[in-house]
Amino acid sequence: MLIKDQAICLRAMEYSETSQIVTLLTRSHGRIQAIAKGARRPKSSFGGTIERFSRGHIVYLPNENSSLVTLREFHQMYDLVLIMSRHLEAYHCALLGTELLTKLMHDDDPHEALFDAFVQYLQDLGHPTSPDTARRDCLGLLIVFQLSLLREVGLYPMFSRCLNCKAAISPCQTVVFFSHSANGLVCHDCEMSFPDRMAVSGEVMGCLAQISRISGASVQTLLQVETLIIDHFTYLLHTRPKTAKWVLDMTLAK
Ligand SMILES: [Zn+2]
Numbered sequence: 001m002l003i004k005d006q007a008i009c010l011r012a013m014e015y016s017e018t019s020q021i022v023t024l025l026t027r028s029h030g031r032i033q034a035i036a037k038g039a040r041r042p043k044s045s046f047g048g049t050i051e052r053f054s055r056g057h058i059v060y061l062p063n064e065n066s067s068l069v070t071l072r073e074f075h076q077m078y079d080l081v082l083i084m085s086r087h088l089e090a091y092h093c094a095l096l097g098t099e100l101l102t103k104l105m106h107d108d109d110p111h112e113a114l115f116d117a118f119v120q121y122l123q124d125l126g127h128p129t130s131p132d133t134a135r136r137d138c139l140g141l142l143i144v145f146q147l148s149l150l151r152e153v154g155l156y157p158m159f160s161r162c163l164n165c166k167a168a169i170s171p172c173q174t175v176v177f178f179s180h181s182a183n184g185l186v187c188h189d190c191e192m193s194f195p196d197r198m199a200v201s202g203e204v205m206g207c208l209a210q211i212s213r214i215s216g217a218s219v220q221t222l223l224q225v226e227t228l229i230i231d232h233f234t235y236l237l238h239t240r241p242k243t244a245k246w247v248l249d250m251t252l253a254k
Contacts, residue, residue, distance in 0.1 A: 002072065003062065005029055008055035008080070008119060010098050014040065022050050022071065023102065024058065025118065030110040031102070034060055034071040046074045053080040053094065053122060067107055080119075083126030089135055090125035092246040093142040097121060099243050100146065100233055104153050114152040121145040139222040140214045142247065146229050147211065155236060158184030159209040165190055171209040175199045178228065180235035204228060223248070 010031070011023040020039040024032050039046050059073040084091040101118060105111065124141050128134035150156045161168055163182040167189070177186045179194040185205070191197045204224045207213045214222065226247065234240045 001062075002059050003029065004057065004059050006056070006115070007032075007058045007074070008115075008122075009050055009052050010102055012050045012052055020050050021068070024071075025101065025105070025115055026058070026110070027112055027115040028110050030108050031105045032060070032069055032107060033067060034069045036071040036074065039071075046071070047076050050074060050076065051078065051081050052098075053084055054078050055080060055119065080122045080126075083122070087126060087134070087138075089138045092243065093125055093138045094122055095243040096241060096247050097142060097145050097149075099241050100149055103237055103241075104149060104155075111152050114149065117145060117148045117152075136217075136219045136222060139219065139226060139247075140217070143207070143214060143222065143225055143229060144211055146233070147208070155183065157208075157232065159205065161185070162187035162190055164193065171202055171206040173202045176202060176205045178205070180232050200228060 005026040005028050007024040007026045009022055010025050013021045015021045015035065018038050018040045020036045022034050022036055024034055026032055036046060036050055038044055039050050054074075054076040056075040056077045057073070058071060058075075061070040061072060063069055084094055097118065101114070105114075121141055125138055128137040147156070159171070161184075163179065163184045164186055167187050169176055169185050169187055176199075177188070177191040177194070177197040178184070178200045179186050179197040181196050182194055186194050186197050201224070203217070203221050207217050207221065207225045208228075214225075217225070230241060230244045230248070
């Protein structure tokens with residue numbers, strides 16, 4: 001039975017002379033892998049080669065013997081592809097968001113809110129409040145998206161209480177302790193029990209505990225927040241995200 005959905009392309013690879021294998025994030029059916037036969041032909045039925053970040057309505061046919069579905073239609077819009085081709089910082093942040101999303105989601109496990117958040121994230125990356133703040137805006141959007149991703153997959157860290165004794169912890173303190181293995185904060189009384197805890201400035205933790213603070217934070221602070229988040233994803237995924245260095249280098253460069 002043919003299935004209709006909305007989708008955005010996370011990854012596209014060449015397959016044979018005329019076809020592609022694509023990883024799509026769909027709104028109602030989660031992540032899927034699909035073969036797009038003839039997608040690379042000059043008169044492709046998909047309106048052109050399928051590109052990363054192209055999006056639109058799709059029709060596909062599930063395969064009983066394989067997780068690889070057959071893509072029949074993809075009415076592609078290239079607006080997000082265009083945005084990414086114009087803004088390098090946005091592109092790097094989009095790639096990191098895509099890598100984390102791809103690694104944390106499972107096939108056929110839908111998260112409609114996350115699909116919407118991802119599309120909105122990519123759109124917002126292309127519309128900084130001003131050219132002067134593009135770098136800071138991109139970093140702030142990336143941080144907010146990563147927190148949404150953690151929340152949606154059930155891995156949101158505890159930022160308001162000690163994971164161990166449940167004591168409330170104010171992000172306004174000068175220094176707080178964060179443990180990747182405990183997935184959140186530990187208080188001064190408990191920190192010795194967590195060998196991997198690290199001291200984090202109240203300024204950095206304030207951005208994580210109250211995302212409204214992100215818009216007023218400096219690039220330097222956001223860089224520290226992002227470094228902590230990347231270290232956290234590295235712990236969760238047992239491997240450092242490959243595209244993380246582009247985001248951190250981009251921010252260090254200026
Ligand atoms: Zn405690």
